[in-house]
Amino acid sequence: MKIFLLGYMGSGKSYIGKRLSDKLGYDFLDMDNQIEEKEGKSISEIFDKKGEVYFRKLERRTLEELIQREEPAVISLGGGTPCYGDNMELIKNASDITSFYLKLNITNLTDRLDKEKEHRPMISHLEDREKLEEFIRKHLFERGFYYNQSNHVISCDEKSAKEIIEEISEKLG
Ligand SMILES: Nc1ncnc2c1ncn2[C@@H]1O[C@H](COP(=O)(O)OP(=O)(O)O)[C@@H](O)[C@H]1O
Ligand SMILES: O=C(O)C1=C[C@@H](OP(=O)(O)O)[C@@H](O)[C@H](O)C1
Numbered sequence: 001m002k003i004f005l006l007g008y009m010g011s012g013k014s015y016i017g018k019r020l021s022d023k024l025g026y027d028f029l030d031m032d033n034q035i036e037e038k039e040g041k042s043i044s045e046i047f048d049k050k051g052e053v054y055f056r057k058l059e060r061r062t063l064e065e066l067i068q069r070e071e072p073a074v075i076s077l078g079g080g081t082p083c084y085g086d087n088m089e090l091i092k093n094a095s096d097i098t099s100f101y102l103k104l105n106i107t108n109l110t111d112r113l114d115k116e117k118e119h120r121p122m123i124s125h126l127e128d129r130e131k132l133e134e135f136i137r138k139h140l141f142e143r144g145f146y147y148n149q150s151n152h153v154i155s156c157d158e159k160s161a162k163e164i165i166e167e168i169s170e171k172l173g
């Protein structure tokens with residue numbers, strides 16, 4: 001059994017994923033950490049030095065490896081992972097994966113990301129909150145199509161990590 005966490009940047013995939021794995025006693029794997037370890041570079045350095053297309057190819061290869069793993073694990077994807085090529089089809093077709101979309105509204109995503117843009121190259125260039133919000137609105141409209149194909153949608157607005165983890169655990173039965 002593998003649990004995949006999907007959602008926009010800042011939705012809490014990495015934060016919730018680690019804590020959920022502790023609760024379940026599963027391994028925790030984070031797409032971005034896997035990529036950083038492989039390359040020996042930070043995500044920002046990879047974008048800077050090699051470009052986004054190189055990153056998306058690495059992300060695809062790493063997704064294939066994570067899907068092939070047989071041991072139980074909680075796996076936090078990057079915000080863009082399900083949204084390129086047929087990545088979401090791969091996730092949906094794997095019989096041992098249950099996927100959760102951690103859904104937040106645009107205001108809450110903007111609040112969070114305004115404070116932590118620096119290590120996120122997709123948004124680090126946006127100068128002010130207004131530009132960030134406008135970017136998120138458009139981007140989320142495009143990406144929601146993929147996120148909504150998850151097995152479960154968890155509304156995370158105004159919920160603590162504990163509440164979100166309880167909700168996920170209930171769905172897992
Ligand atoms: N339920 C929550 N309530 C408040 N803050 C949260 C919650 N979940 C995550 N965060 C915070 O939101 C920020 C983004 O979380 P992160 O796990 O890095 O997102 P992602 O991996 O989806 O980009 C972090 O500062 C994290 O501590
Ligand atoms: O949404 C995206 O395209 C990205 C999200 C990031 O992960 P988080 O969602 O964990 O920030 C990281 O994979 C990279 O910066 C690209």
Ligand SMILES: [Mg+2]
Binds near residue numbers: 014015032077078
């Ligand atoms: Mg993350």
